[in-house]
Amino acid sequence: MGTFAGHILPALALILLGLWHTINTIRAYCLKGSTNFNVKFWYPFHSPLSRLKHLELIFILFFSVFAIFLQLLDFPFLHFAFKLDNFEHATMFLHLAIFAGFTLSAELIVFVSLVSALAATSFPSSFPAALVLSISVVFQGCWFMIMGFVLWIPGFVPKGCAIQLPETSTYDIHGAVLADLLMQT
Numbered sequence: 001m002g003t004f005a006g007h008i009l010p011a012l013a014l015i016l017l018g019l020w021h022t023i024n025t026i027r028a029y030c031l032k033g034s035t036n037f038n039v040k041f042w043y044p045f046h047s048p049l050s051r052l053k054h055l056e057l058i059f060i061l062f063f064s065v066f067a068i069f070l071q072l073l074d075f076p077f078l079h080f081a082f083k084l085d086n087f088e089h090a091t092m093f094l095h096l097a098i099f100a101g102f103t104l105s106a107e108l109i110v111f112v113s114l115v116s117a118l119a120a121t122s123f124p125s126s127f128p129a130a131l132v133l134s135i136s137v138v139f140q141g142c143w144f145m146i147m148g149f150v151l152w153i154p155g156f157v158p159k160g161c162a163i164q165l166p167e168t169s170t171y172d173i174h175g176a177v178l179a180d181l182l183m184q185t
Helices: 004-036 050-072 084-099 107-122 127-152 180-184
Strands: 161-164 176-179
Touching: 004 050, 004 127, 107 127
Parallel strands: none
Antiparallel strands: 161 176
16 A cells, blocks of 8 residues: 555645646647647746756656655665565556656546547647646546545544554555454454
């Protein structure tokens, strides 16, 4: 299940990325109009410093590589942790770097993201496809953040459920939220 920080930090990154795309998609559509609008899968950062043009791509790549290392290295011992959930999460961050923001946080949101990405690729001048794609990334970040709160903050655990932390740190999972039905057995 990971940790609270392991859900909140990627969630914030996805939300910021999705908001950046939503704002830039709307801005590009307003400036260019429906006839000259084209979908972009990344937006340059306009500033007096031309070196910052690729800031979005650098952010995605840096965050993804950093997150992969955090998943594969066991801190504080700095040795490789060969645990299935670590490889699963590292693969998700690698997928984030390649596909610029899509993770498997919720099937419906991922499906909407996939369909809108295909639509944006097939119809590069479609404002609705670009807008839905950007907003779906925001929803992925929100879903991931909700998972972090529900799984790791006791006040947000659903009624009838409880957080069960492992007794030692040798387990492959850091903790779990168990439903009342499972706790009675």
